[in-house]
Amino acid sequence: MKIRSTLAVGLTAATVLALTACTGGGGTPDAGGSGPIDTSGELSGSIQFQTWSLKNEKFTPYFEALIKAFEKEHPKVKVDWIDQPGDGYQDKILSQANSNTLPDVLNLPPDIAFPLVKAGKLLDLAKADPELKTVYNEGGWEAYSKFSGVEGTYGLPWYLGSDESWWNLEQLQPYGVTEADLPTTTDGWLDLAKKVAQESNGKVQLVSSMPGLDTFVAADIPIMKDDGTFVFNTPEAVEIVQKYADAYKAGAMPPESLTGSYGGNAEMYLQGKVAYSTGGSGFAGDLRTKAPTLLEHTVATQRPGTPPLFVQGVNVSADSKNKAAALAFAEFVTNEKNQVDFAKIAVGFAPGTAAGAEDVVKAVESSVDPAQAKAMKVMFDALPKAKSTPFQWTGAMTDYLNQQMALAIRGDATAKDTLDKIVKYANDNRIDK
Incomplete structure (x- = not known):
C-alpha cells in the first residue's frame, strides 16, 4: 500500500479552470452547505462510496464488514461500494465531477480535492457538523481547511503517514555521538553533520539530500500567506540553505545527491554510504531484508523540527441527494474505532483521529518486526505536531x-x-490562480 503523499500530484491551472467552468463554480463557492446537517434522525435511501485502489484481498473484508455494520445501525440505508484503480484516479475524479456523477462519499487527498472545492463540488464538513474538528488530528484537519480563497473544511482525515530520522550509531560512535545526543532541530542536525564530516575527513556523512520545501516546513518557516502566495525566501531560510552549502563544503554530503541520477538517501543508507536517512516506519523492514547487520546499529527518532504529514481523507459530495446519510457514513468510516481497525491492516499508517494511535501500536507490535513497532511508535508520537506541505506545491x-x-x-x-528565484517560479506557476 503506497503512501499517497500530498506532495505527489500537481494540478494545472487549466484543469482547475476547466472544471470550474463546466460545473458553474468559481470564486468562493458555498460548497453544498447552508448550515448544519442533522444525522441524528432516521436515515434512509442509498449512497455510493468510492475508494482509491483498496478493493483487494487485503482490504475488501474490512470494507464489507464496515458497510454491513453501518447498514445494521441504519437498516433503511444501502451503501454501494465502488473502487477506482490507482492509475488515473485524478482524471477519473475530474471526469465524474464534470459529468455530475461524483459518488456521495469518496476518498481524496487535499491536492486532488482542491479543484472540486473551488468548483463547489465538495461539502463543507466544518459547517455540516461544527463539532467534528476536535475529533481529528490537527494537521490532518488543517490540510483540508487551507484551500486559498475558500473558507471551510472539505475532508475528514482518514489515514496518515510521516517520515522519521534513521541514524547509524555505529558510524557516529567514534565521534562521541550517542542516541541521547541526536539533534532535534534542523540547525542542530546540520551543525552535527558539519562537525562529524570535518572530524572524519568526509568519511561519515549525515546530509544525503538537498533541502526541499519540507525542510522549511520542519524549521517552522512561513511557507505561504493566507492568499496562497509563497513567501519562504526569508532570512531564516537563507541561513538554512547556507548551512547546507557549508556542510557540503565540509564533506558532509555526497556529491551525487546534487545530480539527477541520485538514487535517494534511503538507498545510500542501506549501502552504508551515509549515516542518516529519512523514511517511514516501514524502512525497518527494508533494513531487515537488505541490511540486517545495519539494523542492529540503527535507531529511529522524530524528524528534526516539525515532522512532515501525509494525509488521506474522506469527502462528501456537495451534490449528494442524500447528504444526511452521506455525512453519517463519512463520520462512521473515520470514527476512532473504525480508523484503528483500518490502521491495524494498513500497517505503518496512523489513524486520522486525534486518539487511537496507541491502540494501533499495541495491536500490531507482536506481529511486526520489533524495530518497525518501535519506529511506528516514534512516528505516531510525532503526528500531533506534524504538518503537511501545502497542496499548491507541485512536482514541477x-x-x-x-x-x-x-x-x-x-x-x-x-x-x-x-x-528568490524558487519563490518567484512557484508564484508564477500557482495552480490556484
Whole structure:
C-alpha cells in the first residue's frame, strides 16, 4: 500500500479552470452547505462510496464488514461500494465531477480535492457538523481547511503517514555521538553533520539530500500567506540553505545527491554510504531484508523540527441527494474505532483521529518486526505536531527547486538569489490562480 503523499500530484491551472467552468463554480463557492446537517434522525435511501485502489484481498473484508455494520445501525440505508484503480484516479475524479456523477462519499487527498472545492463540488464538513474538528488530528484537519480563497473544511482525515530520522550509531560512535545526543532541530542536525564530516575527513556523512520545501516546513518557516502566495525566501531560510552549502563544503554530503541520477538517501543508507536517512516506519523492514547487520546499529527518532504529514481523507459530495446519510457514513468510516481497525491492516499508517494511535501500536507490535513497532511508535508520537506541505506545491516546482538548490549548495549561486528565484517560479506557476 503506497503512501499517497500530498506532495505527489500537481494540478494545472487549466484543469482547475476547466472544471470550474463546466460545473458553474468559481470564486468562493458555498460548497453544498447552508448550515448544519442533522444525522441524528432516521436515515434512509442509498449512497455510493468510492475508494482509491483498496478493493483487494487485503482490504475488501474490512470494507464489507464496515458497510454491513453501518447498514445494521441504519437498516433503511444501502451503501454501494465502488473502487477506482490507482492509475488515473485524478482524471477519473475530474471526469465524474464534470459529468455530475461524483459518488456521495469518496476518498481524496487535499491536492486532488482542491479543484472540486473551488468548483463547489465538495461539502463543507466544518459547517455540516461544527463539532467534528476536535475529533481529528490537527494537521490532518488543517490540510483540508487551507484551500486559498475558500473558507471551510472539505475532508475528514482518514489515514496518515510521516517520515522519521534513521541514524547509524555505529558510524557516529567514534565521534562521541550517542542516541541521547541526536539533534532535534534542523540547525542542530546540520551543525552535527558539519562537525562529524570535518572530524572524519568526509568519511561519515549525515546530509544525503538537498533541502526541499519540507525542510522549511520542519524549521517552522512561513511557507505561504493566507492568499496562497509563497513567501519562504526569508532570512531564516537563507541561513538554512547556507548551512547546507557549508556542510557540503565540509564533506558532509555526497556529491551525487546534487545530480539527477541520485538514487535517494534511503538507498545510500542501506549501502552504508551515509549515516542518516529519512523514511517511514516501514524502512525497518527494508533494513531487515537488505541490511540486517545495519539494523542492529540503527535507531529511529522524530524528524528534526516539525515532522512532515501525509494525509488521506474522506469527502462528501456537495451534490449528494442524500447528504444526511452521506455525512453519517463519512463520520462512521473515520470514527476512532473504525480508523484503528483500518490502521491495524494498513500497517505503518496512523489513524486520522486525534486518539487511537496507541491502540494501533499495541495491536500490531507482536506481529511486526520489533524495530518497525518501535519506529511506528516514534512516528505516531510525532503526528500531533506534524504538518503537511501545502497542496499548491507541485512536482514541477520541486524539479525547479532541485535544479536551483544544487547551484546554491555547490557555491555557484547565493542562497538568497536561489530562494528568490524558487519563490518567484512557484508564484508564477500557482495552480490556484
